[in-house]
Amino acid sequence: MLKSLRRPDAGIGLEIGNGAVRIVHLRTGSDRPEVLQATLEPIPHQKNGDQDSKQTLTALREVVKRTGLSKKAVSVALRPAILTIRDIQIPRVPDEELLSVIEWEIRQLIEFNRESHNLDFIIHNREDQGLSNKYQAMVVVSKKGDLEATVKLVESAGLKVRRLGVPADALCCLASIHPDVNQDMGSAIVSIGHHDSSVTIVQNGKLRFTRQLDFSLETFIADISEQMTIPLDEAADISHQISLVEVGGDTLETKQLRNLGASLLESLTAELNKSFNFYASVSRGGTVSRVYLTGDLAELIGVENFFLEHLGAITAVLHPFKGLQVRGTIPRNNNQFSVALGMGLMPW
Known part of the structure; x- marks a missing residue:
């Protein structure tokens, strides 16, 4: 059952990630938080892969204009890179x-x-x-300068900063009220982003452990590009076509893609196993009983069974808006909103 989350007014969570700006506007004063708005604006990258600050500000201003949230106070997730x-x-x-x-x-x-x-x-x-x-x-x-630059960026787009937070806190807050997360068990939230990825272990609504992962959608696509000797844009398209399980009408091409995807993801599961073992050692026997995937690649066909086989833990996709009232339609790419949603749910 969704836990009560009472607060006198609405919460607004903002994530300025590599590749996109995401914002979630919530009404949180009742027993069931209501999602009023959730929107995303891509941030173009330069040819060298860098993200231009002017383009980031343009994307942020577009989100503010689209949502009509000018002058509102927001909770901002800090970029892992800083x-x-x-x-x-x-x-x-x-x-x-x-x-x-x-x-x-x-x-x-x-x-x-x-x-x-x-x-x-x-x-x-x-x-x-x-x-x-x-x-x-x-x-x-x-660095204090990085924090000040983040605040200045948000304020330049017409918003006010109520608080700054780390993505792990946001994911913990989301997990603490999510109807699929068993609060009594150690649960790992694996968030795969375009540039940054992490594993966050929670239990009983408490943040127990977090670590950045040496894996991202960006590296996944780059590895596909290198292995298949194709341009990055073609590799990006192929990354969404990979199935990790056999499907009817398998062709030689789909089998090759499945084998390639599995070999690339094995580096991720190996790193996760190391993180789980380290957590068990520092927490005196703490275990991970459930794994929840969110972010990019969360909807890769067969990913739950693949993780179960390689991690030994039941795995499911964490649909961030599940259990919440949603005004209008849920965004098509809703798995990318977990951090922004968690920031909006955090107490002030």
Whole structure:
């Protein structure tokens, strides 16, 4: 059953991703959140693959114009490219000592200047007093200049920034109210984006673990292009035609595509298995019982069975709008809205 999510007014979630701007406008004051609007605007890429800031602003302004949300306050998902995220373990120390201990630990892994960088963290297992004598923490380091540039970009499009957040928080919030997610089990949300991908493990509405993945739609298409020696635009079209299971009327071409797709996705499942094993080690036996796919490639034919075979966990596509009231029609590419929707659902 969908959990109650009461808040006095509407929530607006915004994701400025590589390839598109996505925004979801919600009414959240009742027992069942209602999606008022959800729209996407592609961002053209330059020939070298870079995303131009002017084109990003143009796409963002188009979304604001289309939705009529000018001057509204939004919750913005920060791009993974400007974040350095690490999961670390620290001793269970008093709250007043947490920041200094975390800062010392994270400096053993990465270099940063406190004057020019922002440091934030989330303790995953604060309530698990008897299970571990250590805290498991997600630490986020970002340049203050990048955060200020994000705020300036959003404000230049006519919006106000209510809060900034990381995609893992948004996915955790979405999972905590989603009717398909068993809250008692460890669940992995695998989000495949055009440029950035991640795995986020949640349980009982809590964020337990997150990690960026060395896999994306962009690399998937590039690998197809290289393996088949075809242009990238042709490889992009083919990526949507791959079936990971046998279908009636299989031809030599479809079998070859299936074998190619499977071989490329095996690198992703191998990386996920490593992440699950690492999570089990730092959480003292935490397991992943369910896997939910969202983002690009989530609707690849046969992907659920492929992941079940390679991960040993029941896998399903996480349809982000399921269980919500939706005014109008659900966007055709709805699997790309999970982060924006989660940001809109987050408490202020």
